[in-house]
Amino acid sequence: MQDDPVIRVVAKVLIPTIMLFALYVQFHGDYGPGGGFQAGVIFAAALVLHAVVFGLHRARQVWPMRYNLMGVSAGVLLYGGTGVWSMLAGANYLDYFALKADPKAAQHLGILLVEFGVGLTVASVMVALFFAFAGRLTHIRLVAKTAAHETAEAGKAAADNGAPARDGDAG
C-alpha cells in the first residue's frame, strides 16, 4: 500500500484532519457530544491510519513506544493530580469547586483537566495496543533471532570450556 500515490496523498490530507477533529471532540465535549474517551480513540485512529498506509516501522518512528508509555501514565497522573489539587485547596478529593473562586469557572477547569487526562490515557492506550498487536510478528522474529544467537553463543562457550553449557549460564 506504500506505493499507491492516491492512498498516500489522501492519507496525508486525512491524518491531520482526524487529529484536529479529535481535539475538537476533546474540548467541545462540554457543549456537544464528545469528551476524552471519544477524542482519545479518534486520535489513535489517525496514528493507526498512518501505520496502515506508511507502514508500522514509520509510524513507530513518528510516535515511539515511549510516548505511549508516558502518555498512559501522564493521563492517569493528571486525573489523580486534579483530585490532589482540590484536596490541597482544602476540599474533598475531586471536588472542583475549590479550584477557583467562581464556582462555574472552577467546575469548567476541573472538567477540562480531568477530560484531558482521560483523553491522553485513552489515546496512548489505543496506540500502544495497536503497536503491540501489529508488531507481534516482528517481535517474534526478533526473539527467535536472539534465541538462535544465544544458542550459538552457548555452543561456542561449551566448545571453549570443554564442558556442557546450560542455557541459563550462557547469557
Added chain:
Amino acid sequence: MGMFAVNAFLIFLLVIIAVVALNVHRLFALVMLSGAFSLTAAAQFVVLDAVDVAFTEAAVGAGISTVLALATLSLVPREEKPHAIAPLPALIAVATGALLMVSIGDLPQFGAADAPVHIHVAPDYISGSEKLIGVPNVVTSVLASYRGYDTLGETVVIFTAAIAVLLILAGWTRAPHLRDGETENTHIAQNAQDREDGQKDAG
C-alpha cells in the same frame, strides 16, 4: 411512532447480524459482522437519545475493536472448526433467557417518564448541570464531576489493561513451568520456525 418503528427495526437488525455471526465459519467475515453489529448498535443508541454512547460505540466498537481483531487474525488461523449445535449450552442459554423474559413483566413501561430510575437522581443531575456546573452536556458533567471517582476508576482499568497487553505481547518473560534448558524464547522460536516452514510448503 416513526421513531418507535426505527427503534424496533434496528434492534431486530442486531438480532439478524448476531445470528449470522454465530453461523459463519470464516473468522474474517465474523470480525466484519462484529463491526457491522457495533455500527448498527451505535445507530440504535442515537434513536434512544444516547448520542455520547453512540459516538463512543462507533469509534471504539466499530473502529478500534475491529482493528485489533484484524491484527489478531493476521497471526491466528482464519477458519473455525465446524461445530454442531451443542444441546446443553443451548438449553442453559434458553433457560436463562426464559427466566429473564418472565421478569420483564415487572419492569416499568418502556419510555415511561415516571419510572423509578428517572425520579431518583437524574433530575438533580439535569438541573444541577445547568445551575451549579454550567456545562450544557449533562453526560459530561455527570461523567467528570458528579461521578468523577467512577471515571478515575475506569481510567485506571484501561491503564492496567494496556500494561497487561504490553506484558503479554511485547514482554520478555520466562514462564515458571519451563524446565532447565528451556526458555520461552526457544518455544516461540520453534513455533515461528514451524509456521514459516509451513507457509513455505503451502506456497
Added chain:
Amino acid sequence: MSDIAAQWNYYVVIVLMMLGFYAVIARGNMVKKMVGLNIFQTSVFMLYISVGKIDGGTAPILTGDAASVYSNPLPHVLILTAIVVGVATTAVGYALIIRIHEAYGTIEDDEVAALVDADQEARERADAGPAS
C-alpha cells in the same frame, strides 16, 4: 401481544443476550467466543440505554428551553465508560489468544485442552522415568 410490542426492546435485548451467551459457552473457537462476549456486552448496554429512554425526550444536552424533556443521562454515563473498559478487556483477550496460538498452534479450546493434557502426561512420565 400489545405487551410484547410495548416492551419490545427488553425482549429483543434478552434474545441478543442468549445468542451472545451461547456463543461464549458453546463455541470452541476463541475468536468466536470473543465476538460472542461482544454481543453479550452490547445487549447489556442496550438494556441500560433502553431503561434511560423517556418518550418524547431528547438527548441530555441542555437547550435552554425549560419545556424540553431529557432522557436519563445516568445510564449513558455508565455505558460510556463500560464500552471503553470493554474494548480494553477485549484487547487483553485477543493478546492471550495470540499467545495461546504461539504456544499450542491452535485456537480451538478442545484441541488446546487435549495438548495440555498430553504435555502434562509426557512430563510426568519423563520425571518418573529416570527415578524408577
